[in-house]
Amino acid sequence: xxxxxxxxxxxxxxxxxxxxxxxxxxxxxxxxxxxxxxxxxxxxxxxxxxxxxxxxxxxxxxxxxxxxxxxxxxxxxxxxxxxxxxxxxxxxxxxxxxxxxxxxxxxxxxxxxxxxxxxxxxxxxxxxxxxxxxxxxxxxxxxxxxxxxxxxxxxxxxxxxxxxxxxxxxxxxxxxxxxxxxxxxxxxxxxxxxxxxxxxxxxxxxxxxxxxxxxxxxxxxxxxxxxxxxxxxxxxxxxxxxx
Amino acid sequence: xxxxxxxxxxxxxxxxxxxxxxxxxxxxxxxxxxxxxxxxxxxxxxxxxxxxxxxxxxxxxxxxxxxxxxxxxxxxxxxxxxxxxxxxxxxxxxxxxxxxxxxxxxxxxxxxxxxxxxxxxxxxxxxxxxxxxxxxxxxxxxxxxxxxxxxxxxxxxxxxxxxxxxxxxxxxxxxxxxxxxxxxxxxxxxxxxxxxxxxxxxxxxxxxxxxxxxxxxxxxxxxxxxxxxxxxxxxxxxxxxxx
DNA sequence: TCTAATAGCGTACACTCGACGCAATTACCG
DNA sequence: CGGTAATTGCGTCGAGTGTACGCTATTAGA
Numbered sequence: 001x002x003x004x005x006x007x008x009x010x011x012x013x014x015x016x017x018x019x020x021x022x023x024x025x026x027x028x029x030x031x032x033x034x035x036x037x038x039x040x041x042x043x044x045x046x047x048x049x050x051x052x053x054x055x056x057x058x059x060x061x062x063x064x065x066x067x068x069x070x071x072x073x074x075x076x077x078x079x080x081x082x083x084x085x086x087x088x089x090x091x092x093x094x095x096x097x098x099x100x101x102x103x104x105x106x107x108x109x110x111x112x113x114x115x116x117x118x119x120x121x122x123x124x125x126x127x128x129x130x131x132x133x134x135x136x137x138x139x140x141x142x143x144x145x146x147x148x149x150x151x152x153x154x155x156x157x158x159x160x161x162x163x164x165x166x167x168x169x170x171x172x173x174x175x176x177x178x179x180x181x182x183x184x185x186x187x188x189x190x191x192x193x194x195x196x197x198x199x200x201x202x203x204x205x206x207x208x209x210x211x212x213x214x215x216x217x218x219x220x221x222x223x224x225x226x227x228x229x230x231x232x233x234x235x236x237x238x239x240x241x242x243x
Numbered sequence: 244x245x246x247x248x249x250x251x252x253x254x255x256x257x258x259x260x261x262x263x264x265x266x267x268x269x270x271x272x273x274x275x276x277x278x279x280x281x282x283x284x285x286x287x288x289x290x291x292x293x294x295x296x297x298x299x300x301x302x303x304x305x306x307x308x309x310x311x312x313x314x315x316x317x318x319x320x321x322x323x324x325x326x327x328x329x330x331x332x333x334x335x336x337x338x339x340x341x342x343x344x345x346x347x348x349x350x351x352x353x354x355x356x357x358x359x360x361x362x363x364x365x366x367x368x369x370x371x372x373x374x375x376x377x378x379x380x381x382x383x384x385x386x387x388x389x390x391x392x393x394x395x396x397x398x399x400x401x402x403x404x405x406x407x408x409x410x411x412x413x414x415x416x417x418x419x420x421x422x423x424x425x426x427x428x429x430x431x432x433x434x435x436x437x438x439x440x441x442x443x444x445x446x447x448x449x450x451x452x453x454x455x456x457x458x459x460x461x462x463x464x465x466x467x468x469x470x471x472x473x474x475x476x477x478x479x480x481x482x483x484x485x486x
Numbered sequence: 487t488c489t490a491a492t493a494g495c496g497t498a499c500a501c502t503c504g505a506c507g508c509a510a511t512t513a514c515c516g
Numbered sequence: 517c518g519g520t521a522a523t524t525g526c527g528t529c530g531a532g533t534g535t536a537c538g539c540t541a542t543t544a545g546a
Contacts, residue, residue: 016474116443117363122428125438130442130446134445134447138255162406163363166364167364167365169364171300188365191367192368205381209393213389224271225395226402228475228476229477229480230399234476
């Protein structure tokens with residue numbers, strides 16, 4: 001129920017493995033995490049239930065608690081595992097590297113539609129998430145930005161990524177079918193269109209912009225739009241600092 | 244459990260009030276929403292339970308379902324009510340107006356630490372949320388941006404606001420005490436500092452940036468940093484379009 | 487071989503949201 | 517001024533959820 005930062009740290013940053021005495025575990029933490037990620041990818045994070053997970057693994061429910069302190073810790077482990085190892089830095093200059101970094105993170109969020117609602121707010125970072133951050137900060141290493149500015153810049157980028165990822169996949173839904181990603185976005189757009197035609201007098205600008213955008217824009221364009229705007233803004237600051 | 248777009252629309256955009264025949268309701272939907280917002284502000288969104296709400300109102304639990312189809316609809320109504328009526332457009336030029344718009348939305352997110360996790364993803368917009376969007380689009384009305392670009396620009400801004408709001412208040416926590424906002428952020432920072440000193444060899448850039456930032460940066464600075472970067476980036480595009 | 491530590495996991499318990507249906511109340515209409 | 521019909525109040529119940537606790541079986545180390 002409650003947040004347990006110390007337990008989360010202990011789980012995400014495991015200490016030395018001690019020699020065991022008792023019987024051999026018939027399951028592994030990695031196994032649980034992997035199937036949990038599969039379930040979450042297919043049916044949403046709310047479908048990741050200790051009961052379902054145990055059924056999937058062919059064990060009784062309570063046996064899972066030998067490997068994990070609780071569900072919160074499982075989710076944290078899922079997030080860091082789903083993020084995966086950070087990519088190698090690639091690209092020309094800070095801008096190219098940062099852009100590549102974001103474009104490499106994007107498919108990760110698309111592959112795990114629940115990831116954006118978990119990598120948010122004050123939390124305990126896992127090794128992989130810290131690794132991604134390290135790579136992003138590496139892109140800004142040659143600039144004259146201060147430490148706080150670099151962190152803020154990376155936070156701005158990740159915030160945009162998460163925001164766009166949220167647009168793709170619904171929030172706390174428990175979708176049963178896998179074809180929900182496009183459906184939900186299209187369904188939401190249709191509903192919005194209906195709403196705006198019904199109340200076009202109260203929201204004329206929104207109705208006009210939406211009507212025009214519906215023929216041209218997609219979410220991928222929104223991603224690139226925000227990305228380029230952020231990079232432009234960062235570029236202006238970096239140039240100002242250097243000059 | 245499931246998402247019900249049509250029900251949400253019916254609740255958020257109520258039709259004409261029909262004349263009633265039966266006994267007079269002893270509660271009102273507005274009353275429920277208000278106390279639900281109070282509970283959420285004080286103890287987090289997860290504390291908003293039908294049971295607790297009913298206790299707070301001095302009624303049995305099931306009586307609430309006469310006023311609301313279910314919890315999802317309640318949360319949607321809470322969100323639109325907490326957002327409140329949009330502010331009047333104020334400021335010089337598109338930049339001043341957009342900046343004011345964001346700075347007026349910010350305290351709303353701070354006052355309702357759960358709002359950021361609800362105004363996310365494909366969803367049914369309420370009247371107030373659409374009103375806010377209309378005002379933001381009004382700021383860009385004099386520019387040469389296309390409809391899609393204007394929507395993307397507003398989405399970029401709101402994404403940043405939500406991201407910063409999430410940084411302040413924890414995610415799905417159920418904080419008991421009210422002094423959690425500063426505590427959690429400080430606690431998280433301390434934990435991050437500990438983590439980075441423990442593994443400074445693996446994440447040297449992050450450790451350096453964080454150590455430098457911890458003495459200077461706050462979350463309010465991060466908000467303004469991202470805001471100014473976004474506005475700079477939008478300005479570059481707008482100037483390019485005009486020239 | 488004996489012992490001590492560990493894994494497996496059955497049985498609770500305290501919660502959650504919500505479906506259903508009956509009884510009481512009140513407004514409308516003849 | 518009735519009688520009818522619709523609406524509210526809400527008790528009961530079921531299907532979920534996470535997890536504390538403690539007993540038994542197993543196995544590595546002394």
